[in-house]
Amino acid sequence: MGDSATVASYESLKQLAGLKFISRLPETFGIAEELKREAFEKNSFLSAVKMAAKETSADYQVAGFVREFDGYTYRFIVVHSSALETRKENTQKRSIEKALTSMTKKTAKLEKEPFACEPDALGALQALKREVENKGFKCGGHVETRKFKSYSKRGRPEQTDEGSVEVTYHAVIEILGPDEALYQQKLKEDSTFVLITSVLDEKVLSNVEVLREYKHQNSVEEAFRFLKSPVYLGQTLLNRRERVEAMGYVFILVLMIACYLQFRVRKALEEKNEYVLDPGNKKNTRPSIKRIFEILEDVLVMITPQG
Numbered sequence: 563m564g565d566s567a568t569v570a571s572y573e574s575l576k577q578l579a580g581l582k583f584i585s586r587l588p589e590t591f592g593i594a595e596e597l598k599r600e601a602f603e604k605n606s607f608l609s610a611v612k613m614a615a616k617e618t619s620a621d622y623q624v625a626g627f628v629r630e631f632d633g634y635t636y637r638f639i640v641v642h643s644s645a646l647e648t649r650k651e652n653t654q655k656r657s658i659e660k661a662l663t664s665m666t667k668k669t670a671k672l673e674k675e676p677f678a679c680e681p682d683a684l685g686a687l688q689a690l691k692r693e694v695e696n697k698g699f700k701c702g703g704h705v706e707t708r709k710f711k712s713y714s715k716r717g718r719p720e721q722t723d724e725g726s727v728e729v730t731y732h733a734v735i736e737i738l739g740p741d742e743a744l745y746q747q748k749l750k751e752d753s754t755f756v757l758i759t760s761v762l763d764e765k766v767l768s769n770v771e772v773l774r775e776y777k778h779q780n781s782v783e784e785a786f787r788f789l790k791s792p793v794y795l796g797q798t799l800l801n802r803r804e805r806v807e808a809m810g811y812v813f814i815l816v817l818m819i820a821c822y823l824q825f826r827v828r829k830a831l832e833e834k835n836e837y838v839l840d841p842g843n844k845k846n847t848r849p850s851i852k853r854i855f856e857i858l859e860d861v862l863v864m865i866t867p868q869g
Contacts, residue, residue: 569758572632578760579634584776586640587756593631594756601640602750603623609768610644626769628762639757639769647753658740661697669694669735676730680705687733694737698744703735706764723730784850818849827854 568724569575587594601607606625621644628637648715672690683705694701708730757776761767767775800806828848831837837845838857846853 566858571657575632575634582760584761584772585759586776587758592636593629595751597629597638597640597756598754599749600627600753606640607642608769622770624773627766631758634760635762637762637764637772639759639772640754641757642750642754644753646755647749650749650752653726654745654752658698659747660836661701662740665694665699669737671719672733672735674732676708677854678730680707680731683731683733684756684837686736686761690735694735697743698741698748700738700741702738703733705775706732706734708732727844788844824849824854825850826833 568583569578570588606627607623608625610621610623612619612621623642625640626637627640628635630636668690672686677686687703687705691701691703705779705814709727710730711727757772759767759772760774800809831847831849836851837847838853840846840849840853850859
């Protein structure tokens, strides 16, 4: 199991040939976008499932595909996350506001620009309309004529100089608002990610089980983050390979004990409906290994001789 770096390139995938693996597929592969679009177009998603027992936990929907990719056959699982959609929705709102501000400035600038003939103004109008629509906005537009008097000399015209009437053409674009259907589709696609696995048989591992196995990766990474901390693993000089291996086993044992301690503390807090206070008086019912050790640092252990 691995993150998207595991299959970061075609060469990485080839190195995994013959191995059973589950990984996130990087968005840099074009097939990721194709599978997302197909999943939504064909409405291939299964009913929403939860990966955690809490009511507030994210809902996931999965859609499975088997495809040949770079000469090998893989199973791809498109995953939609309700939690990811909530985060992406806030990001999208800011993106829409930013794009609207940019496009409004461009349309205002174009409206001031005079064109000598209607075809030129119409061409500029159509070009900017396409740009506005590509940004996800609905818009309307037209070419309007503006007349002004032109005189033969600069400065205040003489009474005898009647001047001549000239006509300029201007491209006027009105932005009507974001294309809701387009943005909703983009939001759905942005709220999904694609998993890739070499386990093709759904009877061995269903699409939901593939997702569940992938989600367990976070727990493993959190545990090993504890081992990588320089507080616990400082500079150590070991000249022999056997000693390096022995040190590795020692730290794995330490990790097992730390994880068991975390499990016992979290379970006790849940059973007693209690919590620990984090900095800022924030209630925490699932403290990390690091937080538990920080709390235990204030505990003084005294050993007295038995009488």
